[in-house]
Every structure is written in C-alpha cells, then in structure tokens.
Amino acid sequence: MSEQEQLRAIRERIDAIDKDLMRLISERASCAQTVAEIKRAAGSGEDFYRPEREAQILRQVKDTNPGPLEGETLARLFREIMSACLALESPLKVAFLGPEGTYTHAAVLKHFGQDVQLAPMASLGEVFREVEAATCPYGVVPIENSTEGVVNHTLDLFVQSPLHVCGEVLLRIHHHLLSREESLDGVQRVYAHQQALAQCRRWLDANLPHAERIPLSSNAEAAKRAAQDTGAAAIAGDTAESLYGLNALKRNIEDHPDNTTRFLVIGRQESIPPSGVDKTSVLVSTSNRPGALHRLLTPLAHNGVSMSRIESRPSRCVNWEYVYFLDIEGHSADPKVKQALAGLRQEAELFRILGAYPRAVL
Amino acid sequence: MSEQEQLRAIRERIDAIDKDLMRLISERASCAQTVAEIKRAAGSGEDFYRPEREAQILRQVKDTNPGPLEGETLARLFREIMSACLALESPLKVAFLGPEGTYTHAAVLKHFGQDVQLAPMASLGEVFREVEAATCPYGVVPIENSTEGVVNHTLDLFVQSPLHVCGEVLLRIHHHLLSREESLDGVQRVYAHQQALAQCRRWLDANLPHAERIPLSSNAEAAKRAAQDTGAAAIAGDTAESLYGLNALKRNIEDHPDNTTRFLVIGRQESIPPSGVDKTSVLVSTSNRPGALHRLLTPLAHNGVSMSRIESRPSRCVNWEYVYFLDIEGHSADPKVKQALAGLRQEAELFRILGAYPRAVL
Structure with missing residues (x-):
C-alpha cells in the first residue's frame, strides 16, 4: 500500500x-x-x-x-x-478555597471533572460553612500542603464541624525554574519559598552552585519578582509560569519526584460505601498522661491495621490538651478496622470517625 | 424487577x-x-x-x-x-495573551484541549514573535472582543507579520450579576464596563430599575469593587465570579444571548486544506479615491461570495491610507472564492490572503 x-x-x-x-x-x-x-x-x-x-x-x-x-x-x-x-x-456545586488558579482549584477539577459548578470561597472557614449550610453538597480543602501551610487550620475546623470526609485528592506538585533569562548562565539569584528551595537543593547545588538563594513568603511572590528582575529566577509551579509569562529554564527540578499535596473532599454524607481500596480518618483525643498515646494506638497494632498518618493539634478545649488526626488504611466497615476502631473508642476520651472514603485513584 | x-x-x-x-x-x-x-x-x-x-x-x-x-x-x-x-x-505548544484565567486562555483550551502545552505571553506582540520564531507552532489572539478592545492591535500586527490564520475560536460570553449580597433587594449600585452595562440594559431596566449604574474600566475591576462593597453588584463573567468569590444573583443577564468573542489561531502553515465549511481572511488596501472600496468589493458580489466581516484600519504606510480586513465565506481553494479573490487582487494595491481555515465548530 x-x-x-x-x-x-x-x-x-x-x-x-x-x-x-x-x-x-x-x-x-x-x-x-x-x-x-x-x-x-x-x-x-x-x-x-x-x-x-x-x-x-x-x-x-x-x-x-x-x-x-x-x-x-x-x-x-x-x-x-x-x-x-x-x-x-444534577450539576455538582463544589466549594473550595479560591481564587481560581490555586492548587485547590486544580484539585477540584481533578476530582470532579470540568462539568462541576465552581464555588470559590475566600477562606477555609467559608468552605466549611457553605457545605454545612447545604449550599454546596461538597467542598475541597487542602490537608497536607508543604508550601502553603494551611493544614493546621483545616484540622482545627474539623474539630468544630459536623462535616465528614468523603474523599481525598492527590496533586503531584512540580517545581520549575522560571526566569526571564534565556539560559541558566544568566541566573544570579533564585527566589522561592524556603521549603521549595529545600526541596530542590540538590538540583540547585549541581546546576546553579553560585546563584544566591533568596527565600520569600511564597513561590507565587518569587515568580512575581523574577518577572520584574533581570538575572533572577524563581522556583514555582505551572500556575505561576502561566501567570507571569516566564520561561521554564528547567522543569521538574524537585529532588524527590513524589512531591504531592493532599486535599480532602468534605460533605454531609456520613459514610461512603467501601470501594475496595479505602481509608478511614479519625479524630481522637486522650488525657495527657504518660503513655496515653501509645495505649491509644494499641488496638490498631493488635488488629494489624496500618496507620498512614498521624497529626497532633493543641486542643482548644480544657478537657484534653491534644487532639489527634489519624488516617487508617481500610474502610471502617472492614471487620479488622471495625474492631480496631472499637478498641480505639474505648481508650479515647474524644472519638469521632471523620469519614471512610475511597483512596485517591489518580 | x-x-x-x-x-x-x-x-x-x-x-x-x-x-x-x-x-x-x-x-x-x-x-x-x-x-x-x-x-x-x-x-x-x-x-x-x-x-x-x-x-x-x-x-x-x-x-x-x-x-x-x-x-x-x-x-x-x-x-x-x-x-x-x-x-x-507531539504535545502542541500554544502561545497566547496571558495571564491564565483570561478569555484567551479559555479559547486555547476550548480549541486545543487540556493536553496542550501553555505558553502565556505578556503582550500580543510577543505572541506573534513566539510563533514567527517557531518557538511555538501556534498562537491564539483575540480579534473581536467587545469589552477588552484589543482587536485593533491584533489587526495592526497582521500587517507587519508573515504569519497565517489557521483557525478561529468562538467563545460565548455570559454576563452574570455578581454580589456579596444575598438577593437583588440588597443591590443599590451596579458596577461594570460601559459595554457590559449596555449589553444588559434591558435586564437591568426590568429587574434593578432603581440601582445606580456605574461604568468602570473593566468588568474585572467591577467585580473587585463589588467584592469590597456592601449594597453593590458587578456585571462580570465566570472568571471574575471565581476570582472574587461572589454570589451569582442571576446568571446570563445579557440581552442578546449570542454575545460571543472571536479569536484567531495563528501559525506559519500557509494553507489549511478545505474542511467543507471554511472561511478565508484577506488583507487588502486601495488608494483613497472615491468609490475605491466599492470597486474593490465588486468581484466578491459578482461571484456570489459573501463577506462575513470587514474592518478598516489606518495604514502606517504612505502609499495607502487604509487597510481592510475581509472575512469571506468559503475556502480560497473553492472555485467561486478563487475567482473572486483573483478579481480582488487586480483591484487592490496591497493584497494578501491571511489564511483559509475551518469555521469554528464549537
């Protein structure tokens, strides 16, 4: 042919x-x-x-x-x-921490697709309120975010809110070296958030050993500066690249390619049926006696249930000093998990299942 | 069952x-x-x-x-x-007038899909240069935009540039009434670009007859003000709604639901084969004698070729005073169009086919 x-x-x-x-x-x-x-x-x-x-x-x-x-x-x-x-x-309306162009916005689209109705809010508190008031059936909030530092606020909101976790979204975060310069040779200064500088240290050592590293309040701020400044570059993501029209001199310069940010989908649905590969998030608290946390976690170990994450936050209540957020592998309806949770409930002074939900697929 | x-x-x-x-x-x-x-x-x-x-x-x-x-x-x-x-x-790299979140960005995604590589530029001139320099195979530029007023600049750039038109994108523009207020009753002032106020006049007359209408430099500026101001609303689009976290008190309030903005895809490809439903864009100029334009258009009429648009721009060259941009229905390879263009070429002092390309589908 x-x-x-x-x-x-x-x-x-x-x-x-x-x-x-x-x-x-x-x-x-x-x-x-x-x-x-x-x-x-x-x-x-x-x-x-x-x-x-x-x-x-x-x-x-x-x-x-x-x-x-x-x-x-x-x-x-x-x-x-x-x-x-x-x-x-029924087009889904989803509240999230705006404005458009943020990682949280990207997480909403990744999880719900383009046909979702966007409801950007000015604060995390408003996202919770919109969902509590049933104005939006779902909300998306950042929970582990190495550079933006809003995690704690989200955790604190959960303590006060009756809302549940209905899902999680993982977003892979890439760092690029953005600049007005045409090549690495022209770069004398690198702006970025402290954490981004740390996450790209090895690449910077190898490729820009003599450039000064200047920490700023955010990568977005760094990109803004690099857009005004000759001889400068910024470490920032796709959004900043687009926003300030900079050249990506090199993409994906993060030392650990698995740099991800995690978001939770919040809603009023008390429980999502098991999907086969699930997680359960629990909020617990115990008195501040020695060994209390260890005792608290014993039921998990005894039942062979793994914990993928634990975060502690100072409590705002008088009765206990810390609250703990646990992420457990498996669904609260799985026999093993169910048993472990029953044990945990007995040990804890405060115990609430925030939600059982499918582990992020994409 | x-x-x-x-x-x-x-x-x-x-x-x-x-x-x-x-x-x-x-x-x-x-x-x-x-x-x-x-x-x-x-x-x-x-x-x-x-x-x-x-x-x-x-x-x-x-x-x-x-x-x-x-x-x-x-x-x-x-x-x-x-x-x-x-x-x-080969992931397509497309230059466009940035930043992200503009209508032009939306036009890029609408025409090329999500898998495109975005190259946002700070000015229309840079979009043309990127494509001329073959850094990007394609660019997207606004050509008819009732509220942003950049049309003329795009036309002027075509006079100087060897680039061709490879496609068009139509974006339907919706205007919403955005506010911090919960209902229309609370709206005493409406901010918007003059043109948006005009485009929603009938709706405003019927629904907010007593609200003051305050023209501002852009709808984005209007949304920003409405976000800070109680008793105020703005007329603006989806992007502003998301950006400033305002309530849409009423969607699609434009009097004419066909309010669209048009963009051109520019590239170095001299001609796109006919798709069956096409357009041809031509740049022509004639001396400033009485009846010159009429004579210029005679070959089109004689061959039964319709013109969907004509724009005139003062020329920057001494030899003629105006250049005209014509959009013609049909492909330059269609016999009728070919003949009409041959006649046009004889009448015109300057004659250039900017491109023949598929009419926008979506």
Whole structure:
C-alpha cells in the first residue's frame, strides 16, 4: 500500500471508532439518566454522586489500560465522561478555597471533572460553612500542603464541624525554574519559598552552585519578582509560569519526584460505601498522661491495621490538651478496622470517625 | 424487577460500556501513533495537527449526536480525546495573551484541549514573535472582543507579520450579576464596563430599575469593587465570579444571548486544506479615491461570495491610507472564492490572503 492508501485506511478506522465512541458515550449518559429516574421514583433523593463507584471505575481503567495512552490520561478522560453524564442530572456545586488558579482549584477539577459548578470561597472557614449550610453538597480543602501551610487550620475546623470526609485528592506538585533569562548562565539569584528551595537543593547545588538563594513568603511572590528582575529566577509551579509569562529554564527540578499535596473532599454524607481500596480518618483525643498515646494506638497494632498518618493539634478545649488526626488504611466497615476502631473508642476520651472514603485513584 | 435489580442491571451495562470505551479510545490512540509513524517515515515532518480534519470530526459529532448529552458537551469530550491522542506524538505548544484565567486562555483550551502545552505571553506582540520564531507552532489572539478592545492591535500586527490564520475560536460570553449580597433587594449600585452595562440594559431596566449604574474600566475591576462593597453588584463573567468569590444573583443577564468573542489561531502553515465549511481572511488596501472600496468589493458580489466581516484600519504606510480586513465565506481553494479573490487582487494595491481555515465548530 502507498503512504496515501495506508493513511486513508487508518483514517477510515478512526472514523469508525469515533462513531462507536459517540454511540457508547451517549448510551452511557442515557443509563445515568435512567439510574437517576429510578432513584427519584424510589424517593432516594439527590444521591446521584457515588464516590465509591467512581473510584472503582477509575481504578479499573488504570489497572486494565492496554496503552498506548498513559493510565492517568485515560482515567482523566473517563473522569470527564462521568462528569458530563452526572451533570446531565444534577450539576455538582463544589466549594473550595479560591481564587481560581490555586492548587485547590486544580484539585477540584481533578476530582470532579470540568462539568462541576465552581464555588470559590475566600477562606477555609467559608468552605466549611457553605457545605454545612447545604449550599454546596461538597467542598475541597487542602490537608497536607508543604508550601502553603494551611493544614493546621483545616484540622482545627474539623474539630468544630459536623462535616465528614468523603474523599481525598492527590496533586503531584512540580517545581520549575522560571526566569526571564534565556539560559541558566544568566541566573544570579533564585527566589522561592524556603521549603521549595529545600526541596530542590540538590538540583540547585549541581546546576546553579553560585546563584544566591533568596527565600520569600511564597513561590507565587518569587515568580512575581523574577518577572520584574533581570538575572533572577524563581522556583514555582505551572500556575505561576502561566501567570507571569516566564520561561521554564528547567522543569521538574524537585529532588524527590513524589512531591504531592493532599486535599480532602468534605460533605454531609456520613459514610461512603467501601470501594475496595479505602481509608478511614479519625479524630481522637486522650488525657495527657504518660503513655496515653501509645495505649491509644494499641488496638490498631493488635488488629494489624496500618496507620498512614498521624497529626497532633493543641486542643482548644480544657478537657484534653491534644487532639489527634489519624488516617487508617481500610474502610471502617472492614471487620479488622471495625474492631480496631472499637478498641480505639474505648481508650479515647474524644472519638469521632471523620469519614471512610475511597483512596485517591489518580 | 425491584429497584435494586434494575439498578444492578443498568450498572452492569455501564461497566460493559466503559470496557468498550477504553478499548476504543486506546485503539484510536494507536491509530494516531501509526499515522505519525507513516508520516515520519515519509519525511513529512511535524505536520501531525490537522485543523481541517479535527473540524470535520467535531462537526460530525455535533450533527449526528443522538443525545441525551448536549452536542457541545459531546464535542468537548471528543476534543479531549483527540487532544490526548495528539499529545502522545507531539504535545502542541500554544502561545497566547496571558495571564491564565483570561478569555484567551479559555479559547486555547476550548480549541486545543487540556493536553496542550501553555505558553502565556505578556503582550500580543510577543505572541506573534513566539510563533514567527517557531518557538511555538501556534498562537491564539483575540480579534473581536467587545469589552477588552484589543482587536485593533491584533489587526495592526497582521500587517507587519508573515504569519497565517489557521483557525478561529468562538467563545460565548455570559454576563452574570455578581454580589456579596444575598438577593437583588440588597443591590443599590451596579458596577461594570460601559459595554457590559449596555449589553444588559434591558435586564437591568426590568429587574434593578432603581440601582445606580456605574461604568468602570473593566468588568474585572467591577467585580473587585463589588467584592469590597456592601449594597453593590458587578456585571462580570465566570472568571471574575471565581476570582472574587461572589454570589451569582442571576446568571446570563445579557440581552442578546449570542454575545460571543472571536479569536484567531495563528501559525506559519500557509494553507489549511478545505474542511467543507471554511472561511478565508484577506488583507487588502486601495488608494483613497472615491468609490475605491466599492470597486474593490465588486468581484466578491459578482461571484456570489459573501463577506462575513470587514474592518478598516489606518495604514502606517504612505502609499495607502487604509487597510481592510475581509472575512469571506468559503475556502480560497473553492472555485467561486478563487475567482473572486483573483478579481480582488487586480483591484487592490496591497493584497494578501491571511489564511483559509475551518469555521469554528464549537
């Protein structure tokens, strides 16, 4: 076959594929409509969004991806298809810490897709209030964020709020060296948040050993400065690159490529059914006696339940000095986890399951 | 069947659809790879992006959409699938007038999909230079924008530049009434750009007859003020709503729902093959004698070719006083258009085909 004939044959195949894709996506949307009708007829309310089922579908897509697209890319396309199908019934309104262009905004789109209705708030407290007041069924808040330092505030809000955790979102954070300069040779100063400088130390030592490192309050501030300043560069992410129109002299200069930020999806749903790969978040507190924390954690160890994270926060109540946030592997409905939690509840003075939810897929 | 059985049956059908979707999307990506390999083997360079073919596919999707999704939504999903397939070969880098969050940024994503590599520039001149220097194969620039007023600058840049028009993007602009107030009753002042106030005049007359209307330099500025001011509202778009965390008291208050902004895709490709529904943009100039413009347009009328737009700009050259930008319906390769252009070329002192390209689909 000539080149032209080969190309024509492939294009015909692509056309046939596109016809099938259109038919299937449309049928999927019709199925979603039928599900909603059945639920409405049965009076089961607005519960169209099923985080555990979405997680299962995305996991399935990633696990059985035949290539050549990346599993992440394929799962993202499915996220958008699901988002479009869901919006047909009831477009989800999601509150988050604005403004647009922040990592939290990116986390909302990553988790809910483009068809979500955005409700950016000026503060974390407002995000909680919007969801508590049922103005938005869901909110997204940062919980582990190495450079922005808002984690503690989120934890404190959980202590006061009746809201639950319905999901988590992981965002991979990349640091780039951004500059008005055309090459590394022109860079005499590097601006960045202290933590970003630390996270790229090895790269800076190897590639810009003589450049001065100047810590600033944020990477966004650093990018802003680098945009005004010749001979300067900033360490910052994609958003800052776009915002200030800087050249990326080098991308992904972080020493540890797994630099991620974690967000929680908050809502009023008390429990999300198990998806198969889940986490449970618990808020506990104990008296300040020696060995108290150790005793508190014994039931987990005894039941072979792993804890992926523990954070302590000074309590604002008189009865105990610290509250602890535990993330446990597994769903609170799993027998092992259930037993461990029962033991934990007995030891703790304050005990609240913040939520059991699917582990982040993407 | 019970409700549960019905739901289970539909979910099984959705699972089967998802399997097929994954298989088809993956096969589509493989096809795109094969196309690229054949082209590379034939030495036909980097020409993987085919605007006319993408336009045909999107038009097909919209025209044959069986529902229940909106044609726009379905076409957007296809845009993303094509974008992912294309990025597998060579992620497209697109220069545009930044920063992020502008309408031009939205136009880039709408036309090229999420898998594009963004190159935001600080000025329109830089967008042209990036594409001329081949740092980016494409750029996106606003050409008709009722509220931002940058049209003329883009036109002037075309006079000096060897670049071509490879496509157009239409963005529907919606105006919302944004406020910190909870209801219309609390609104005593409405801030907006003069043009936005004019575009929403009827709605304001009917719904806020007693509120003072205060024109400001931009809708973004208006939103910023409304965010600080009680008793105030702003007319602005989605971006401002997100950026300043305001309530949309009422959406889409524009009197004419077809309020769109137009952008051009610029590139070095001299001509895009016909897609079936195309436009041709031409730059012409004539001496300033009486009747000159009329004579200039005669060949179009004689050949039954319609003109969708004409803009005049004072020339910066001594030889003629005005240059005209014409948008003509049809492709420069269509016999009728070809003949009309030949006649036009004879009449004009300056004559340049800026480009022939698919009419915007979405």
